[in-house]
Amino acid sequence: MVDDALRGDLANVSDAEKGAALVGYLSSGQGAIGNTVSDKLNECISVLDFGARPNNALDPVSVWLSGTEPRFASFADLQAAYPHVTSLTQSVNWAAFQAAANYFNQRGGYGEIIIPAGRNGYLYHLDDEVVIHVSGVTVRGTGGKIITRFPNTSQKAFFRFESPVAPGEWSEVNAVPALSNIFNEGRRTLTTAVATALQPGDQVEILSSNYFSGIAGQSGYAIKPKGEHSVIQSVSGNTVILSEYLKDTYVIGDGETLRIRKVTRITDCAIVGLKGKGSGVTPEHQTQNAYGVRFFYANYVDRFSVCDNDGEGFSRFFGQANNCLNVIGHNNKMHGWNLTLEGDRPAGTVWFTGINLSGCESVSIRGNTATNMRRPCDMDSAMEAGVGYTMPTRSITIEGNTSVRCQNVIGGHFAVDITIIGNTGVGCVHGIGSRGYNVTIIGNTVGRVYGTVIGVGQAPDDMTYTESPTAGRVTIIGNRGSGANGVSVSAQFDSMLIKDNTFSDIYEYAVGFHSKVIRNALITGNVFTSNANVPNAQLGFAQYNPFSEATREIRGLVIADNVFNGFPKAVIISGCAKSSPAEDVIIERNHFNDTVNQDIELGTSQAGVGGWFGRNVRITRNYLSKSVFSSGIGINRVASDNSLRFALEPRLEENIARRDNDNDITLAGFIQATTIGFANATYPRGARLRASNPAAGGVIEQVCVMAGTVGALAATTGSISSGSNQLTLNNQALSIGNHISIAGAGASGGILNTRVLAAAGSDVTVANNASTSVTDAEVSFIAPVFKSAGTLET
Numbered sequence: 001m002v003d004d005a006l007r008g009d010l011a012n013v014s015d016a017e018k019g020a021a022l023v024g025y026l027s028s029g030q031g032a033i034g035n036t037v038s039d040k041l042n043e044c045i046s047v048l049d050f051g052a053r054p055n056n057a058l059d060p061v062s063v064w065l066s067g068t069e070p071r072f073a074s075f076a077d078l079q080a081a082y083p084h085v086t087s088l089t090q091s092v093n094w095a096a097f098q099a100a101a102n103y104f105n106q107r108g109g110y111g112e113i114i115i116p117a118g119r120n121g122y123l124y125h126l127d128d129e130v131v132i133h134v135s136g137v138t139v140r141g142t143g144g145k146i147i148t149r150f151p152n153t154s155q156k157a158f159f160r161f162e163s164p165v166a167p168g169e170w171s172e173v174n175a176v177p178a179l180s181n182i183f184n185e186g187r188r189t190l191t192t193a194v195a196t197a198l199q200p201g202d203q204v205e206i207l208s209s210n211y212f213s214g215i216a217g218q219s220g221y222a223i224k225p226k227g228e229h230s231v232i233q234s235v236s237g238n239t240v241i242l243s244e245y246l247k248d249t250y251v252i253g254d255g256e257t258l259r260i261r262k263v264t265r266i267t268d269c270a271i272v273g274l275k276g277k278g279s280g281v282t283p284e285h286q287t288q289n290a291y292g293v294r295f296f297y298a299n300y301v302d303r304f305s306v307c308d309n310d311g312e313g314f315s316r317f318f319g320q321a322n323n324c325l326n327v328i329g330h331n332n333k334m335h336g337w338n339l340t341l342e343g344d345r346p347a348g349t350v351w352f353t354g355i356n357l358s359g360c361e362s363v364s365i366r367g368n369t370a371t372n373m374r375r376p377c378d379m380d381s382a383m384e385a386g387v388g389y390t391m392p393t394r395s396i397t398i399e400g401n402t403s404v405r406c407q408n409v410i411g412g413h414f415a416v417d418i419t420i421i422g423n424t425g426v427g428c429v430h431g432i433g434s435r436g437y438n439v440t441i442i443g444n445t446v447g448r449v450y451g452t453v454i455g456v457g458q459a460p461d462d463m464t465y466t467e468s469p470t471a472g473r474v475t476i477i478g479n480r481g482s483g484a485n486g487v488s489v490s491a492q493f494d495s496m497l498i499k500d501n502t503f504s505d506i507y508e509y510a511v512g513f514h515s516k517v518i519r520n521a522l523i524t525g526n527v528f529t530s531n532a533n534v535p536n537a538q539l540g541f542a543q544y545n546p547f548s549e550a551t552r553e554i555r556g557l558v559i560a561d562n563v564f565n566g567f568p569k570a571v572i573i574s575g576c577a578k579s580s581p582a583e584d585v586i587i588e589r590n591h592f593n594d595t596v597n598q599d600i601e602l603g604t605s606q607a608g609v610g611g612w613f614g615r616n617v618r619i620t621r622n623y624l625s626k627s628v629f630s631s632g633i634g635i636n637r638v639a640s641d642n643s644l645r646f647a648l649e650p651r652l653e654e655n656i657a658r659r660d661n662d663n664d665i666t667l668a669g670f671i672q673a674t675t676i677g678f679a680n681a682t683y684p685r686g687a688r689l690r691a692s693n694p695a696a697g698g699v700i701e702q703v704c705v706m707a708g709t710v711g712a713l714a715a716t717t718g719s720i721s722s723g724s725n726q727l728t729l730n731n732q733a734l735s736i737g738n739h740i741s742i743a744g745a746g747a748s749g750g751i752l753n754t755r756v757l758a759a760a761g762s763d764v765t766v767a768n769n770a771s772t773s774v775t776d777a778e779v780s781f782i783a784p785v786f787k788s789a790g791t792l793e794t
């Protein structure tokens with residue numbers, strides 16, 4: 001006998017208590033729990049179940065009240081089914097997508113929203129964002145593609161994942177008396193100003209008003225914002241004990257305040273396999289005017305994944321993510337639109353951002369591809385509006401990503417503990433940049449860029465703040481690239497290792513330190529090659545002053561075992577302020593090949609801009625090889641104002657200079673001259689000339705027993721007064737350190753033998769005062785004297 005009533009109930013599609021809700025389901029296998037088919041199917045729902053239309057059109061919900069297949073008799077009936085709809089002009093697809101999201105919003109989350117492919121590849125047009133505020137929801141594309149039709153500056157996203165509970169009120173932490181107002185890294189106990197409403201188990205944010213290190217009033221270039229996420233373990237009155245140790249150190253009361261507040265997060269959300277397009281099909285929706293359109297927006301989410309998606313034309317593709325924990329962004333494809341070019345490179349007006357993180361912690365960004373974008377990966381801090389407090393993005397791994405024709409290969413700042421490893425850039429304007437704290441950059445390959453291959457700090461040259469920002473520990477190992485600059489450091493750091501990198505086609509500097517403080521820097525095992533086709537190619541390594549005053553401190557700078565190819569000047573170290581001279585500067589075992597001007601230069605001849613050196617400055621066992629040789633090692637001992645720049649003579653030992661078709665020259669002993677080289681150069685006492693290919697019976701080497709300068713001065717005369725060391729020449733023929741004789745200026749009108757201490761054009765300062773006044777007297781080099789040391793047997 002047929003039960004017509006049951007048959008009707010099973011076929012019912014309008015009553016959720018009938019249809020599949022009347023059919024049981026039991027999975028095979030031991031321990032399986034029975035369920036209804038309805039509950040099983042509802043673990044995963046489709047936007048098509050709620051009326052979505054992948055038809056390449058932005059249909060308003062008014063079509064549900066008219067047309068060939070009206071669904072509702074009135075707007076009231078429509079709102080009964082879609083209570084989130086407030087206007088007949090809102091789109092069918094937004095109503096359907098939000099209804100699918102609301103299914104999980106209302107039942108407490110946990111399930112999947114499927115976006116199937118449209119017939120013939122048709123797209124879903126969407127004019128407003130879909131909000132999800134519960135845990136455990138995954139949006140999964142199974143071939144469907146969405147296109148935004150948002151207003152141009154809407155600041156909206158396809159999907160917004162956000163906790164429904166706003167953060168709690170801030171509680172201030174007390175500045176306790178004496179010295180205990182310092183909350184050190186590794187501490188767990190905080191004391192609030194008044195009794196707190198925080199409870200054990202509460203998730204909290206801890207933020208400091210002094211949210212960066214060392215730049216008063218310059219928040220735009222902060223390096224280390226201070227703040228962190230934590231969980232309350234226990235509370236007693238106004239004493240709060242955290243379940244984790246503090247990650248930062250806070251000094252309360254000395255211009256810094258510390259605040260703590262409760263936050264609520266949703267968990268375990270994801271966007272997987274979705275295809276999206278951040279523009280409409282009409283000119284008014286072109287993405288160059290659609291700043292703010294995002295693929296997704298996430299705020300206060302724990303365990304958030306964005307994987308295997310394909311997005312095109314969003315101002316922010318897979319972002320923005322604010323104050324999220326445990327974020328994963330893997331294997332996504334991100335594409336820009338309408339890219340403006342300057343010649344053959346992307347223009348600076350491209351604003352597309354890929355993965356955008358603010359105030360997040362524990363982030364993994366792997367295997368993504370970005371094309372025609374400004375910043376494929378952007379790390380920032382989350383600012384508390386109107387308060388001036390900010391939460392850093394912390395613990396980030398960016399690995400195995402590819403950037404093609406982008407403004408930056410990897411761009412980001414204001415983050416803590418960053419690892420950038422194994423990424424590739426092709427045809428980009430700039431390479432890898434980070435204003436972060438504790439940065440590790442390993443094994444990346446950056447094809448030809450027009451700017452800097454790797455930048456740390458990146459503060460602009462016109463900043464005049466008192467303290468440089470700090471980058472903490474910086475490690476740059478095994479990277480390859482070419483561009484205007486290799487490594488540019490514009491931040492103070494605690495330690496820096498630049499090792500085993502290869503940078504080619506450099507036409508400004510291979511490594512440039514613009515920092516006011518340099519500590520514990522080791523540059524070793526690198527190969528730097530200048531661009532031979534750029535005549536103004538400048539420097540291999542440069543430490544100099546980009547600000548209005550000199551570098552204040554160098555304490556530990558080692559440049560060892562590197563290769564410098566073809567730089568006009570290979571290593572320049574300008575030194576420090578007089579009150580804190582540079583110390584522990586070591587340059588050893590480097591190879592300098594085809595340096596046009598000078599291999600190593602210490603100090604500056606400029607007055608009042610630094611250049612002072614203290615103890616333990618040494619240049620040892622370097623190899624200087626070139627076809628063109630001006631001077632090898634230069635020591636600017638005296639500035640133009642006659643200030644003595646070196647407290648102790650730098651130690652110069654066993655450096656070898658070689659010119660094509662010439663003998664090696666080994667330079668030993670303490671330096672007693674300014675320049676050392678071949679023709680028209682100065683040799684100190686103790687310099688050794690070693691034959692590179694001695695013959696039987698020939699001399700093995702010669703040793704300089706009297707310092708002097710090789711060469712001849714053509715038609716050079718000078719004038720000097722008795723009792724003065726200021727010599728005026730008829731030309732500009734002399735350099736600092738040259739050994740010269742001045743006819744008639746010695747005692748009783750004899751020759752004055754002396755050495756050049758400073759030279760500014762034709763005005764020269766010599767080491768000895770004249771005994772006799774002379775005018776237009778002949779000036780000549782004093783030749784060095786060498787003695788043979790050993791011969792080979794015949």
